[in-house]
Amino acid sequence: MNPTETTLVELRDAIAAKDVSAEQATRAYLDRIESLDGKLHAYHEVFAERAMERARDVDAGKLTGALAGVPVAIKDVLATQRGTTTCSSRMLEGFKAPYRATVVRKLEEAGAIILGKTNMDEFAMGSSCEHCAWGPVTNPWGENRVPGGSSGGAAAAMAADMCAGSIGSDTGGSIRQPASLCGVVGLKPTYGRVSRWGLVAFASSLDQLGPFSHTIADAALLLKVMAGHDPLDSTSANIAVPDDLDDVDIKPEKLRIGLAKQYMSDQNDPAMNEAIEKAKQVYQQLGAEIVEVDLPHTDYGIPVYYIVATAEASSNLARYDGVHYGHRTTQAEDLVDLYSRSRSEGFGDEVKRRIMLGTYALSSGYYDAYYLRALKVRRLIKQDFDSAFEKCDAILCPTTTGPAFKMGEKTDDPLSMYLNDVYTVPASLAGIPGVTLPGGFADAEGQRLPLGIQLLGPAYQEAKLLRIARCYEAQTDHHRARPTTAGAV
Amino acid sequence: MTEQQVRHVAKLSRLRLSDDQVHQFTEQLADVLDYVAKLNELDVENVEPMAHAMDLLNVLREDAEKQGLSVEEALGNAPDASPPFFKVPKVLGEASGA
Numbered sequence: 001m002n003p004t005e006t007t008l009v010e011l012r013d014a015i016a017a018k019d020v021s022a023e024q025a026t027r028a029y030l031d032r033i034e035s036l037d038g039k040l041h042a043y044h045e046v047f048a049e050r051a052m053e054r055a056r057d058v059d060a061g062k063l064t065g066a067l068a069g070v071p072v073a074i075k076d077v078l079a080t081q082r083g084t085t086t087c088s089s090r091m092l093e094g095f096k097a098p099y100r101a102t103v104v105r106k107l108e109e110a111g112a113i114i115l116g117k118t119n120m121d122e123f124a125m126g127s128s129c130e131h132c133a134w135g136p137v138t139n140p141w142g143e144n145r146v147p148g149g150s151s152g153g154a155a156a157a158m159a160a161d162m163c164a165g166s167i168g169s170d171t172g173g174s175i176r177q178p179a180s181l182c183g184v185v186g187l188k189p190t191y192g193r194v195s196r197w198g199l200v201a202f203a204s205s206l207d208q209l210g211p212f213s214h215t216i217a218d219a220a221l222l223l224k225v226m227a228g229h230d231p232l233d234s235t236s237a238n239i240a241v242p243d244d245l246d247d248v249d250i251k252p253e254k255l256r257i258g259l260a261k262q263y264m265s266d267q268n269d270p271a272m273n274e275a276i277e278k279a280k281q282v283y284q285q286l287g288a289e290i291v292e293v294d295l296p297h298t299d300y301g302i303p304v305y306y307i308v309a310t311a312e313a314s315s316n317l318a319r320y321d322g323v324h325y326g327h328r329t330t331q332a333e334d335l336v337d338l339y340s341r342s343r344s345e346g347f348g349d350e351v352k353r354r355i356m357l358g359t360y361a362l363s364s365g366y367y368d369a370y371y372l373r374a375l376k377v378r379r380l381i382k383q384d385f386d387s388a389f390e391k392c393d394a395i396l397c398p399t400t401t402g403p404a405f406k407m408g409e410k411t412d413d414p415l416s417m418y419l420n421d422v423y424t425v426p427a428s429l430a431g432i433p434g435v436t437l438p439g440g441f442a443d444a445e446g447q448r449l450p451l452g453i454q455l456l457g458p459a460y461q462e463a464k465l466l467r468i469a470r471c472y473e474a475q476t477d478h479h480r481a482r483p484t485t486a487g488a489v
Numbered sequence: 490m491t492e493q494q495v496r497h498v499a500k501l502s503r504l505r506l507s508d509d510q511v512h513q514f515t516e517q518l519a520d521v522l523d524y525v526a527k528l529n530e531l532d533v534e535n536v537e538p539m540a541h542a543m544d545l546l547n548v549l550r551e552d553a554e555k556q557g558l559s560v561e562e563a564l565g566n567a568p569d570a571s572p573p574f575f576k577v578p579k580v581l582g583e584a585s586g587a
Contacts, residue, residue, distance in 0.1 A: 431542025
């Protein structure tokens with residue numbers, strides 16, 4: 001078998017059965033990274049030596065667990081004791097975390113092999129992975145296309161089979177949107193389901209970690225390993241993780257799928273609306289009841305998000321002052337000058353824009369008009385979902401309005417870039433889980449580009465949500481497609 | 490949003506901007522704020538603000554002594570240090586540089 005052409009679960013089982021060694025599997029992925037990453041730039045740093053060392057430990061029986069020998073990639077927003085943690089920012093160039101994130105610890109304790117850190121939009125701020133301090137990430141499906149963001153490196157690495165699974169973070173759609181644009185599965189769990197300890201903070205009430213994979217079963221297994229209460233994170237939910245979370249082939253009974261007219265805009269690429277229509281038919285054929293739900297405040301998601309997220313970011317990023325860690329200017333005349341020059345030299349333009357927007361929204365005279373109002377509308381958005389889930393088990397909707405856009409197409413127009421997240425942001429504001437899965441293809445100027453459909457569920461109902469997603473996946477072949485531009489090793 | 494406001498917010502944010510950046514950010518932030526003004530369409534008079542999606546309670550850990558970072562670890566990423574202290578330019582008196 002070729003280890004890079006299997007699913008994560010299949011690879012895990014093959015290693016356990018000794019059909020392939022962890023060393024062979026890890027070597028195969030490292031070779032693929034070496035061959036492709038010059039073009040894709042999905043990785044920021046690769047831990048080749050350490051990965052091989054751990055693989056040999058698995059083969060020697062010294063390292064066991066639910067992911068024993070499975071090579072995974074970690075977004076560079078998570079603290080790892082090996083290598084650096086940079087958030088793709090010059091501000092954190094060379095930063096070596098003195099601790100590792102809870103999620104990284106759990107993956108390592110489960111026997112996973114960490115291949116390296118994936119590239120991302122600086123401090124997770126972006127929807128295209130063009131805001132990376134050391135250059136953009138390329139979408140494996142098209143050299144001139146963005147992979148989405150901010151977890152674009154994690155999604156691209158997954159799509160190009162440069163890892164068996166990868167971990168990203170989602171603040172307003174940063175897992176689901178790149179998963180959609182790269183044709184892979186991306187899961188944002190309920191806020192609080194996965195510990196954020198060791199995750200570099202962007203917007204603390206929204207940030208959540210989740211997996212990328214080729215299949216729903218793989219995502220479920222990764223989530224099972226990552227999830228659970230963590231006393232080190234005061235926002236981590238003390239709610240038990242279902243034992244059978246990774247058994248996605250259990251069929252949910254009396255399935256009700258919600259459709260909201262607010263997500264089926266004429267502004268969507270026709271291929272996206274067609275993908276949703278086909279998904280609806282798949283569920284109908286499976287006996288599901290399709291119900292109409294109303295999410296009247298959907299269009300207010302972006303304004304709320306860009307006030308709430310930037311307000312929290314302006315506070316979280318105040319810590320980068322050039323004193324304790326991070327970039328320090330060599331030009332400072334006094335302490336305040338040191339703060340300002342260090343921050344100006346260390347942060348990229350998108351980060352500066354968001355810090356300023358958040359500072360403005362929180363400043364005297366504007367707090368009530370912007371921040372407080374945004375928090376009130378956030379409640380209305382959550383109430384929309386609460387009402388919708390009284391009528392259905394999951395909401396089926398697009399992840400994005402269309403396929404991957406071209407590099408440079410939106411970089412000079414931040415608002416246009418922000419609007420890209422219109423269908424992912426509401427779930428983030430409400431804290432509910434959402435999963436993107438391959439749902440078809442669009443023809444864009446002769447390029448065949450993937451489209452992701454999205455399923456949203458009630459809080460802490462990941463098990464049911466993944467089973468509903470699996471029902472669709474089992475009836476389609478979209479998840480088996482691979483990009484040809486990535487080439488073979 | 491005016492250029493003067495952008496300069497003021499940059500100062501509050503501890504950011505130094507070039508004139509070109511001020512000009513660019515003024516336009517871009519004005520666009521975003523115009524879009525955000527959409528929130529004024531809604532009557533939110535009687536809506537409780539929601540800062541967090543989940544019900545949160547104060548969480549306290551056991552008041553137990555444990556090992557923290559060593560001085561070496563704490564200073565490990567410092568751009569400048571004079572163990573066991575972080576080193577910064579003078580705040581009072583003649584400026585000393587970084």
